[in-house]
Amino acid sequence: MTARRLLPWAIALFFALVVGFGIAISLGWLEEPALTRSDYVGTTDVTADDARLYRTVPFEWRVTGAAGAFTGSDIAHIRVDPSGERTLICGWLSRDKAGASMRASRWLSEARLRVGDIVISAGFIAPTDSSPGNDLHAGCAGLYDGLRPAGDAALALEGPSVHE
Structure with a gap:
């Protein structure tokens, strides 16, 4: 495969990772455990x-x-x-x-x-x-x-x- 064919897949993978990271943050998966009140x-x-x-x-x-x-x-x-x-x-x-x-x-x-x-x-x-x-x-x-x-x-x- 040439670099031209891999570039769109690499860009799509990058955006998928960014969206996945954003979802993980919004759901609190990457935070410290919440302190008990x-x-x-x-x-x-x-x-x-x-x-x-x-x-x-x-x-x-x-x-x-x-x-x-x-x-x-x-x-x-x-x-x-x-x-x-x-x-x-x-x-x-x-x-x-x-x-x-x-x-x-x-x-x-x-x-x-x-x-x-x-x-x-x-x-x-x-x-x-x-x-x-x-x-x-x-x-x-x-x-x-x-x-x-x-x-x-x-x-x-x-x-x-x-x-x-």
Whole structure:
């Protein structure tokens, strides 16, 4: 086949790909999973006994800024409580690593928390200098739409690099 015969087919294939890509975008196939509707409902005191109900969720954070790119790891403490009228998800991050903890807090402000098969914003997780039983307050988010993930659902924090 000559190039003249292939050119119309190549053009038609290109336009078909562009139309297919447009349809995929309009149907949401190429988007990140939608965040589950939730809102910040405040903080709760965490006693030493309550702290045992929180699970540790390790995460890796990445922050970029004028001073360069920084990476690290930290641990958030999260509790899923589906027993009330609305499911509450509460959490805190200990700021025990000076600048690294501040960067981890910055990353968490834009990260997502995966609770089983739902995804919510992790911005509710409260950074704190306190320890359980010593004026520690965990930030809490309430889920909408009657969602009730199990209290022992798998937890994971994820997100892209954020700007400082």
